[in-house]
Amino acid sequence: MKSEHGSALAATAGFTDPTSLYVHIPFCGSRCHYCDFTTFVAPRSVMDGYVEDLKRELAMVSSLTSKPLRTVFFGGGTPTALDSEQLALVLSAVTEAFDVEPTAEWTVEANPGTVNEEKLSVLRERGVNRLSFGAQTFEDRLLLAIGRSHDSETIESSVQLAQSRGFTRINLDLMFGLPEQSLDDVREALNRVVQLGVHHVSAYWLKVEPGTPFHQWREAGLLPLPGEDAEADMYHLVRETLKQAGFHHYEVSNFATEGEMAEHNLVYWRNEPYLAAGVGAHGYVNGTRYENHRVLQRYSADLMKGTRPVLETNQVDAHEAMEDTMMLGLRLSEGVSKRRFLKRHGKSMEAVFGEAIDWGLRNSLLTWDQDSIRLTDRAWPIANVVFEKFVE
Numbered sequence: 555m556k557s558e559h560g561s562a563l564a565a566t567a568g569f570t571d572p573t574s575l576y577v578h579i580p581f582c583g584s585r586c587h588y589c590d591f592t593t594f595v596a597p598r599s600v601m602d603g604y605v606e607d608l609k610r611e612l613a614m615v616s617s618l619t620s621k622p623l624r625t626v627f628f629g630g631g632t633p634t635a636l637d638s639e640q641l642a643l644v645l646s647a648v649t650e651a652f653d654v655e656p657t658a659e660w661t662v663e664a665n666p667g668t669v670n671e672e673k674l675s676v677l678r679e680r681g682v683n684r685l686s687f688g689a690q691t692f693e694d695r696l697l698l699a700i701g702r703s704h705d706s707e708t709i710e711s712s713v714q715l716a717q718s719r720g721f722t723r724i725n726l727d728l729m730f731g732l733p734e735q736s737l738d739d740v741r742e743a744l745n746r747v748v749q750l751g752v753h754h755v756s757a758y759w760l761k762v763e764p765g766t767p768f769h770q771w772r773e774a775g776l777l778p779l780p781g782e783d784a785e786a787d788m789y790h791l792v793r794e795t796l797k798q799a800g801f802h803h804y805e806v807s808n809f810a811t812e813g814e815m816a817e818h819n820l821v822y823w824r825n826e827p828y829l830a831a832g833v834g835a836h837g838y839v840n841g842t843r844y845e846n847h848r849v850l851q852r853y854s855a856d857l858m859k860g861t862r863p864v865l866e867t868n869q870v871d872a873h874e875a876m877e878d879t880m881m882l883g884l885r886l887s888e889g890v891s892k893r894r895f896l897k898r899h900g901k902s903m904e905a906v907f908g909e910a911i912d913w914g915l916r917n918s919l920l921t922w923d924q925d926s927i928r929l930t931d932r933a934w935p936i937a938n939v940v941f942e943k944f945v946e
């Protein structure tokens with residue numbers, strides 16, 4: 555357990571110690587055609603070595619906070635690509651290195667087809683209380699076209715297995731704007747999600763990232779994307795269908811039923827600090843953002859030497875921090891509170907961003923909601939246009 559930690563980094567006044575931890579598990583069974591995440595297809599021996607590296611890093615990272623953790627998030631990659639023994643080791647490494655609140659939210663990302671009774675038992679026994687499955691779509695032809703390694707039936711059987719093992723907090727990721735995806739495909743996915751009885755949905759636009767097969771195919775004219783108008787219709791359909799099904803649209807891409815918002819992700823959107831461990835992971839501590847090595851050998855070599863595997867750090871200056879608070883906070887339906895902004899940054903929001911706020915109000919894209927400024931309903935589909943106004 556964590557005890558003596560006066561945080562070296564958190565000693566500076568004005569910054570709070572992080573209470574959230576992200577742990578990156580960079581392994582997948584195969585690689586999806588749109589993916590640019592730090593992830594590898596690796597044999598068991600490499601995964602074993604990585605688990606040992608993570609244990610070392612978690613012990614080091616724990617000295618960056620004096621507070622107990624309130625949220626822990628295992629992302630990837632596919633954390634459930636680890637076997638049950640490896641999962642048990644990394645979960646235990648967190649509780650050995652940190653104090654964790656008894657009511658903490660523990661989320662593990664999983665892919666359909668990578669969970670079984672044994673793994674789910676290990677997760678439950680070690681405190682995991684939330685699962686996030688990458689479903690993306692329920693059309694088998696689309697799953698195949700984007701390089702997913704599961705079919706739609708496997709999405710349902712994995713979610714149902716988790717539910718039968720006592721997991722009530724389940725998120726499903728969906729994607730829209732996929733090649734040859736129709737509005738009916740999106741409607742079908744939403745219906746299936748609602749039928750499965752999950753309480754959280756993340757619905758993302760496909761972004762074609764450099765270095766991915768999709769990027770190559772698009773450059774060659776081989777990627778039949780639906781186009782902006784169709785994507786706008788899809789987003790509208792997602793919002794309306796999920797609202798009717800009792801979900802609250804609380805972030806640009808996220809929907810939750812009452813009390814089911816993702817606490818860990820709220821930390822990012824509220825621009826609060828968080829710790830991160832794992833290859834390529836990003837953290838934010840004491841006003842500094844850090845990024846770990848993305849190359850597994852470099853990451854591992856640093857840990858073997860007894861040093862943190864940090865590739866680069868960026869001390870966020872005062873203005874950048876204010877921009878982050880606006881850009882991230884406006885993603886939320888709760889918006890950005892004037893009072894919290896002043897307390898956090900020592901300046902009033904209107905004094906710094908008066909012009910952008912006036913522009914948003916004039917164009918009915920922003921509105922005041924008591925103490926907070928937030929997006930209007932018509933601004934959600936074009937949220938990026940608003941965010942840009944807050945960046946120099």
Ligand code: SF4
Pocket residue numbers: 581582584585586589590591593630631632665688
């Ligand atoms: S499962 Fe996720 S992390 Fe793994 S390759 Fe596919 S998109 Fe990337």
